[in-house]
Amino acid sequence: MRKFLSTKALIGLGLVLTVVAVAVLAPFFIPPERATQMVMTARLQPPSFDFLLGTDQLGRDLFARVMLGAQTSLTIAVLAVGMSIVLGLPLGIISGYYGGRVDNVLMRLIDALLSFPILLLALTISAVLGPNLQNTIIAIGVAFTPFLARIVRGEALRIVQMPYVEAARSAGTRDLQMIVRHILPNVMPALIVQATISLAFAVLAEAALSFLGLGTQPPQASWGLMIQASRQFLDLAPWTALVPGCALAITILGLNLLGDVLRDVLDPRAR
């Protein structure tokens, strides 16, 4: 199992680093116009020397689009997960640390929110705010928050009951200090694991929202949007779906592998 674990770690890390590298570096090598330039005489062309991964229905280069799409996907996912941490971490810690009535009220609210499937919540929020880049981030970020808050709360609750925390408390440590010194650092491992797995799910959610027309807007290159546009041309040009679909799968697989490995390393209870 150890060997498998390290293989897993290597593959996961490799995939994630590759995607991150593409997201960061692609704009330096591929001018952004490449993703929107259209060649009307080369629509739905299969992969060739001119177009490494073929072209879409408007004669745009799929290679350029899929490469530049990495940035869209990752930016949205990172910012959305970041937002859910900013919102969920304090909620979870307050709830878990103080317990009692505060915890009760917050947890009832969070339980109710957890009954809404994340995608449904994100879709509804996106429909409310109107689809654009910023609102997509907000929609996914808000939809993830209850989930994250609950994980953090569970951890905080566990840590609060630890003997050394009790000891510190009886020594008269103040709340804020307690939270910063003892709770926060100990919540971190679970949070990191959760954030990595959430990143995978956020990439997926962005793609799903864009696929339904409620996420990233054209002509910006987004994998979900590309898959959506490919639906009509599936039998004529299957590569228009395969290219962004594989990019998505690679990214999510990498993040999932990494999440698994991190969990095994950081969170021994979950083995």
Added chain:
Amino acid sequence: MKRRDFLVSTIAASAALWIGFGPSALQAQEPVSGGTLVWGHSETTQNLDMHQTGTASTSRVLQNIHDSIVTINSDMEVVPQLAESFEISDDGLTYTFHLRDGVMFHDGSTMTAEDVVYSFERLRDPETGAVNFEVFNDVEAIEAPDDMTVVIRMSRPNAPFLARVAENGAGVIIPAGSGDIQGETPIGAGAFEFVRREFGNEVELARFDDYWDGPAYLDGILAREITEPTVRLTGLRTGELHFINDIPAERVAEVEADPDLQVVTWAPLNFDFVNFNHDVELFQDPRVRQAFDLIIDKELLMQGALWGQGTTTPTPSFPNDASRNGDLVQRAQDIEQARALLAEAGYPPGTLNVVFKVTTNYPYHVESAQIIAEWARQAGVNMTIEQLTWADWLSQVWVDRDFEMTMMNFFTIWEPDRLYYSLYHTTGGFNYRNISDPLIDELAEAARGEVDPDARTEIYQQIQQHIFDEALDVLLWYRNGSIAAQPSVGGLDTVVHPNGSNLNFHRVWLQS
């Protein structure tokens, strides 16, 4: 350029819709009765109340259930339907309709003047929320001197009144008192009666045996609502469906070449145009509007978004409308000149940001917007696209008029008053672009009161010239309509209504 001119003149010269047929052996055979036609319908039906429903998709089904007091023929003339004849007084203030004898409704009752008065009164009652409400604005009274006669008295002459009644469901007659149930179980006097609707899935119609114009051949119609274009086509190919409308544009050529399918294409189904919000300061400058017109290569855009399934046009007038201005020629693409015009107007390259709102309800609008945005980029304009759901488009663009640029299509409005008054008059019901042009207002009002057809034509041509000169909108094209059917479907040539939008199955039959 040459080819475009040729196409336009072909259309303008033909008397009726420009319709093309694929080969069919069946057209020569004798029709037979029986069978249920399975139709793959491109859109979801909504409110089934003919007075309230505004969407062409729902009307397309409902037109088979309802007949109208008057309708139009292929020469765009108003002709009687449920009326046997009608008269207009010389002063244009009194319309007298003599009703057809023995017209039966689906509920078994016979049509009398009472039903006609009820239908019209319901339509013009604001509580009904009827879409054609404004058609009856100048109506003073609707009377029934006897069972078979209806008289409408106007407060002032309204030249387009009768044509407006003939158009788009305003003249549909329903049985007296049936208003409340129309939304769920529509009842009319048409060739087919409503059986059921399974919401979002299918609508079933059955032949109405007592139809005044002779019973239909088909036992019934099953309209399955399949919004995904490729799925519709696959259904037709596998034999699950007999008939589909709206072949995906990129497949038309391929389907036409298929010897196992019949295809009918026609022009126009609708026209499309790019709009500016005239309340936005930027677009109050005609040079800016002209610059955006110059950015667009209409023919290339049509090839790009419609895969060639359309014909470019500089005016929204129906191709065979006498008042269409045939002298206009669309501006050719000239990015350099567009840059120059924008710079002259105070927007040198790189300084102009524009938001283009399009609705995903029309995927080819989203494609068009992407192509236009790319041209705009070449002209130094940063154009951002916002895709809106149909509901959001209606809310933001149509009602709140909160937009900079947008794009829309209208099912070809063949009646020029509706077209130019509603779309371009300052107070027009369809003027969501905030156009307020004194000359247009004056001309559109003048045309409404003008009873001499030649003089009206003159005025409408002037309006079109002015719209073009000022680039109030950028007119793009007429989009082709298309239907396809199995070889076993007969009477396909009778399906498309002269208005280019409705489909009528009265004379359609299935080979046993």
Added chain:
Amino acid sequence: MVYLVNRLLLVVLTLFVISIVTFGITNILPGDVAMMIMGTQSNPEALEGLRQSLGLNDPLIVQYGRWIGGLLSGQWGESLLFNEPIAPLISQKMLASGLIVVMTMAIALLLAIPLGVWAARHRDRWQDTTSSTAALLGLSVPDFFIGIMLILLFAAYLGWLPSSGFVDPTEDFFGAVRHAFLPSLALALGLMAHLTRMTRSAMIGILNQEFIRVARAKGLPERTVVWHYALPNAIGPVMTVAGLQIGFLFGSIIVIESLFSYTGMGWLTYQALLNRDIPLIQSTVFVIAAVVMLVNLAVDLLYRVIDPRIRLG
């Protein structure tokens, strides 16, 4: 008993919060249904008339009261856009989606249990790696992309199964299953991952237990030991995970049903959202949240001790 009463009170409270959240979100939605009914043919007077007659001009609290009162008394009102009563509409669509949910679960379990058992029996060997990899792949490929590939393969290329549509199972059961198969398969491949992992870890735990050693020592064939003795003990936690996946499933169903034009609950919700059919959005979102909550409750009651491994929804 006290626990149960408390739990039920909590259910009522949660349902109340769900209703507030649902109503709150839907009322910030821009646009209204009067506009949708009229489309581009609308004019201000007619629009206002229609709004009035639909009750869209009443204050929010009145609209909420009317809605919640209606929900409680079984009067769910009408879908404004489609002019049909909502309750039968939803029960009809729930039936359609129910078929998908059941088939998805069946397919996912049929794939995941053998795969998980196989991995557990050959722990840390290539079989285990293969099974983990398969599960991870299922988790990583978006279900709508799987759906597209399935359409391409089974509908467009092989022509074996219909690529879209819904058939009423009470009219044509076989047809209904055929139409529900591809969407269910697409969903099941995504769902499989957690179930495989759960089966594997549960089986590993049980195979190490005393009674299994005893059974083996008695000379029972390994197949009997695994399938008759071990598996029944592992099935509990696996079913718990399956139950907890319901929420996830109802999210995915929105995308998958609209991809396959399968007119179930997910499709209905998406249509309602797109069309701003506020009463329909309220009811569909509320019903989905309530169903998810009740299924989770049932699972919870059946299995009060929840393994920390199964928190991921």
